[in-house]
Amino acid sequence: MLTIRAVPRRDDNSLLAAYHAGLRRHWPCGARALAQLLARTGQGGWSSSERQLLPDAVRQAGLSMRDRKGMHRLLNQGAFPFAANPLKNKQLFAEVAQAAGLPVAASCDPARHDLEHWLAGETDIIAKPSFRSKGQGVERFQRGEAGWYGIDGAIADARLLARLRALCQAGGVIQRRLPTHHVLESLSPGALPTLRVVTCLNEAGVPEACGLALRLSAGGVRPVDNFNAGNLVLGVDDQGRCLTGWLGGGGRPVANDRHPATGAAIVGTPVPDLVEALALAARAHLAFAEFTVIGWDVGLTGDGPVLIEGNWNPGTDILQLVTGQGLADMRLGMLYRHHLARLSTECWRTARVVEWDRRGR
Structure with a gap:
């Protein structure tokens, strides 16, 4: 796999401007020319599937999957090689989490x-x-x-x-396999439901939970709740209750106020152990403090929240979908700009237009 940084001449929002301006300022002429060529040939920005997923207003202030990866590679310098990355190497993740006393399966x-x-x-x-x-x-x-x-x-x-x-x-x-919390059994019949909690080091260097989405299985034989695999994702209101679920799996997402397989009401259902799950994600970040931003999957089990895994390159599409906001307008986008402004000259200069995603040394 590759990380490709395609940099257009103009940026849609303040977050992309902060990211691309740093690259333009520190890259030599040849790198800038190559990045602009890649942008003109459609190698950057929004994919066709993302254009179906997110409305124009959200994308105008948003962050695409392609731009996200290049940005996260700058913010999370310890991501490569993957073999030494505890947020990619699942065995290493389990070792670090267990050593830190975090609840895992x-x-x-x-x-x-x-x-x-x-x-x-x-x-x-x-x-x-x-x-x-x-x-x-x-x-x-x-x-x-x-x-x-x-x-x-x-x-x-x-x-x-x-x-x-x-x-x-x-x-x-x-x-x-962990048991699903009884409140969510009829809303996630095929897999353990998970909260995607994005934590980012704030201005004081403290992990802050600033992105949240609940993922539910739509049913079927696969034991996963991932949106891209045809499952549900939704936001959570200020009272900790489920908002409308969005069914993924290709094409435009479909809004569901009830579960498509069981008929159980989604909207208004309280998310169990929400406060404890958010606290767990923030505590877990302390054990992986070499990373600036982490996307956590926290399982909502009958025995309380359990850490399933962490992600060094957390997806932002589902956050933008369930909130109806582009990342540049979110608290998370503010923290991204904060950290981009403080990257060293060396970090910017060593960022390549095209980089191989190394697994080993």
């Missing part, structure tokens, strides 16, 4: 524990590959009277063990 590392013995005590597990995003490759396995089975049906114990060991050798993790 029970898991098994076959390199340290007897996987076969651990599985004997489990009935419902989730297998997650590392270095992936948007729920790609996530699988669920359940144990019934006849043995283990997954999305493709029954799977022999020996085959499951081999599959899970190979996953872990490639950096993935195996976790116990």
